[in-house]
Amino acid sequence: MxxxxxxxxxxxxxxxxxxxxxxxxxxxxxxxxxxxxxxxxxxxxxxxxxxxxxxxxxxxxxxxxxxxxxxxxxxxxxxxxxxxxxxxxxxxxxxxxxxxxxxxxxxxxxxxxxxxxxxxxxxxxxxxxxxxxxxxxxEPEKAMLRSEARVGDIVFVTGTVGDGAAALAVIKKELEVGKSAFSYFMSRYYTPKIQIRPMRALADVSRCAIDISDGLLADLGHICNASGVGAVIEAERLPLSDPLRKLTDSETALNWALAGGDDYQVCFTVSPNKIARLEELQEQHQIECTAIGEIVRGKDCVCLSEGRVVVPERTGYKHF
Amino acid sequence: MxxxxxxxxxxxxxxxxxxxxxxxxxxxxxxxxxxxxxxxxxxxxxxxxxxxxxxxxxxxxxxxxxxxxxxxxxxxxxxxxxxxxxxxxxxxxxxxxxxxxxxxxxxxxxxxxxxxxxxxxxxxxxxxxxxxxxxxxxEPEKAMLRSEARVGDIVFVTGTVGDGAAALAVIKKELEVGKSAFSYFMSRYYTPKIQIRPMRALADVSRCAIDISDGLLADLGHICNASGVGAVIEAERLPLSDPLRKLTDSETALNWALAGGDDYQVCFTVSPNKIARLEELQEQHQIECTAIGEIVRGKDCVCLSEGRVVVPERTGYKHF
The missing domain is CATH 3.30.1330.10 (PurM-like, N-terminal domain)
Known part of the structure; x- marks a missing residue:
């Protein structure tokens, strides 16, 4: 041809x-x-x-x-x-x-x-x-911007994190997996589930969101930079999938969740006085999301595990 | 870096x-x-x-x-x-x-x-x-579409044609040229003059236009296809630049004008009853354009030279 x-x-x-x-x-x-x-x-x-x-x-x-x-x-x-x-x-x-x-x-x-x-x-x-x-x-007032996080906001993430990086390791055959896990990670890599309607519904309670392409910490860092705030998230609260937990040790899983990228989940913030409304929306629209931390004063975006700062090996995918 | x-x-x-x-x-x-x-x-x-x-x-x-x-x-x-x-x-x-x-x-x-x-x-x-x-x-009614050429319309082209292909030959050093010609063709290739305001003015009298990227005959052919018409243009009426005439023989120049591509001029059609208004606009907006032929019944797009059909060697740049 x-x-x-x-x-x-x-x-x-x-x-x-x-x-x-x-x-x-x-x-x-x-x-x-x-x-x-x-x-x-x-x-x-x-x-x-x-x-x-x-x-x-x-x-x-x-x-x-x-x-x-x-x-x-x-x-x-x-x-x-x-x-x-x-x-x-x-x-x-x-x-x-x-x-x-x-x-x-x-x-x-x-x-x-x-x-x-x-x-x-x-x-x-x-x-x-x-x-x-x-x-x-x-709608002009409904767009969720990186610059709209406010001190005191709760930080949420949709779905699970870390699967994108795990999928890459599986596809590159760096890890051996069974048939069903392989199929799970293939679909996480090639056909990530993008939640258009739930996200539109969330715009009722959130003014600030970003999609996780570079890695949770890096992307939340973009929110912090743009909003002039800091953030603290907790390792123990990060939503990890069962296939991810089974695939690797907890340290690697945490690293992928924080810094792996390619998750195409959404990280968003909600003011404490809107949490009740968020819970209604979660039920109404079957929104899967997890509170993982808080927006704080300052400019650092950190993850704590049992009170200690976790420094992931790789902070977001850098093209150059 | x-x-x-x-x-x-x-x-x-x-x-x-x-x-x-x-x-x-x-x-x-x-x-x-x-x-x-x-x-x-x-x-x-x-x-x-x-x-x-x-x-x-x-x-x-x-x-x-x-x-x-x-x-x-x-x-x-x-x-x-x-x-x-x-x-x-x-x-x-x-x-x-x-x-x-x-x-x-x-x-x-x-x-x-x-x-x-x-x-x-x-x-x-x-x-x-x-x-x-x-x-x-x-404006919704002002867009000039490929599908709006009508039998009897006069076919025009802005500026000169053939310089794009000539410039490519010069840049590839297939032809030796003096300093001023080199500079002319370099600017025709890298900084073609795009006439935004004149084209907006032309929308008053033209409903049909296309830019010449694939070559005049190929692009006019796109108009013919989309409009369900044919076109006849005349080789002797094609506007060629002095540097092009000096650069090569008349056969090569004609070939480049018809089939060379990369000219980024505009080919457009005007109904005969709007030619007087076009002439006013030309003066008012310093629009350089030349009548080169006519839209006819049928579906073929041909160029005549002294009554005979010219078949250029290369009809438009094909990417694959």
Missing amino acids: ANLSEFELIDQYFGGQIASYGVNLGIGDDCALLTVPQGRQLAVSIDTLIGGSHFPKNADPELIAERALRVSISDLAAMGADPMWMTLAITLPSAESQWLAGFSRGLFRSAEEFNISLVGGDTTRGPLAVTLQVHGSV | ANLSEFELIDQYFGGQIASYGVNLGIGDDCALLTVPQGRQLAVSIDTLIGGSHFPKNADPELIAERALRVSISDLAAMGADPMWMTLAITLPSAESQWLAGFSRGLFRSAEEFNISLVGGDTTRGPLAVTLQVHGSV
């Missing part, structure tokens, strides 16, 4: 999608034309995944697409925004139809789950890379 | 920009938050330039940035949209401060010219590539 031109490629694998809300003009012109719902702000986030770095080059293209979209959608979730549209810039060493068919299948399956439509893109030849920009909308 | 983290890198080279119109939240959170002017549509376009393919890997980073932004802005111009915001996903083999300083200088210089602000991005380590998404706004 070396002669498949860019235009045929786009038509064949990425065209023909049903236009969704607010799409005045989709794929196939110089620009896509979009209408943001009246009175709402546009929320945008762009992310690149590099083959051989953010996923194995020989990974299943369906899973690459699912991971790429979920990693991006996670930023909308952490903002409390509704997904609307995406654009895709994909770079491929060659236009292999089987690879493309798998990729588009994975992309559109996830797109349907999150109710987001592909409105434009660019295909180029080169080393494997996937760049997605996601566009969402949010 | 191998230890420069992503966060320091973003702060140092891409932060600190003055927030411009409609930016509620810029760089530094999970998403940027933006307000599209009331009653206008959002126009978005994403483009990737690969090092070693779309520009030489050792090219001046200032020029890489200028070209990347202009190539993207060209899509907004062809739509008649006002530039507003951009996001940047940049992949680098290593974080070299000198390279980054040059790139950001070029990016912000062009950004100032087009009144567009950087609102978000992602930096990754890998083979050199630059992906830019530009966001503009346009």
Whole structure:
């Protein structure tokens, strides 16, 4: 399929999608034309995944697409925004139809789950890379910002932490696991569960959130920096999954939970006077979240275990 | 500077920009938050330039940035949209401060010219590539679409064509040129002049436009496909620059003009009853454009020279 031109490629694998809300003009012109719902702000986030770095080059293209979209959608979730549209810039060493068919299948399956439509893109030849920009909308006063943590707020995290780093070790075959654990970690890595509706509900009680991509301590550190506060969390309160506890010793598990990254859970803060309302929302929307600490004066973001500061080995994934 | 983290890198080279119109939240959170002017549509376009393919890997980073932004802005111009915001996903083999300083200088210089602000991005380590998404706004009835050419419309092109391909030959040193010609073609390649205001004015008389990135015949062909029409243009009417005429024989020049690509001029169509108004606009806004042919029934897009069909050697740049 070396002669498949860019235009045929786009038509064949990425065209023909049903236009969704607010799409005045989709794929196939110089620009896509979009209408943001009246009175709402546009929320945008762009992310690149590099083959051989953010996923194995020989990974299943369906899973690459699912991971790429979920990693991006996670930023909308952490903002409390509704997904609307995406654009895709994909770079491929060659236009292999089987690879493309798998990729588009994975992309559109996830797109349907999150109710987001592909409105434009660019295909180029080169080393494997996937760049997605996601566009969402949010009510002006409902966006959850890194800068809105206040001293006294309780720090929460959704789901469990540490599974992203554990999954990477499993996928890289640094650890031996049974079939069911392998399948658990594969799905944590490639198809992390992004909770769009629960996060929108949380915007009623939280003004401050971030998604955990760099590692819990690093990402909570971004909140502290942006808000001019400090934070203290407790190792014993961190929600760890059973597969993680079974996979490794408690020290490694704690390290991954604090500094592993790639969890795509959300860390958020809630003022003490809104905890009762949060509990109502948790029940109403089946929100899984755990209180892990508190926002304090200062600028340090620390984790205590039995009163002593835990210093994880690796604080967040650094690209350079 | 191998230890420069992503966060320091973003702060140092891409932060600190003055927030411009409609930016509620810029760089530094999970998403940027933006307000599209009331009653206008959002126009978005994403483009990737690969090092070693779309520009030489050792090219001046200032020029890489200028070209990347202009190539993207060209899509907004062809739509008649006002530039507003951009996001940047940049992949680098290593974080070299000198390279980054040059790139950001070029990016912000062009950004100032087009009144567009950087609102978000992602930096990754890998083979050199630059992906830019530009966001503009346009009045709903003013966007110029590929699908709006009508039989009888006159076909126009802005500026001159063929310089993009000539410039590539010059840069690749396939042709020897003097100092002033070299400088002309370098600027045509790296800093093509994108005419935002003239194109917005043209939206008064044109409903159909496309930017010339793949080559005049290929891009006019996209118009024909999308509009369900054919087009006939005349070789003798194509606007060629003096440096191009001096650089090569007339056959090569014609070939580059028709099929060379990378011109970033705009091809647009105007109904005959609006030609008088177009001429007024041309004078008022100093719009350089040339009538080169006509939209006809059918679906073929051809160029005639003295009554015979010209078949260029290469019809548009194909990425795969």
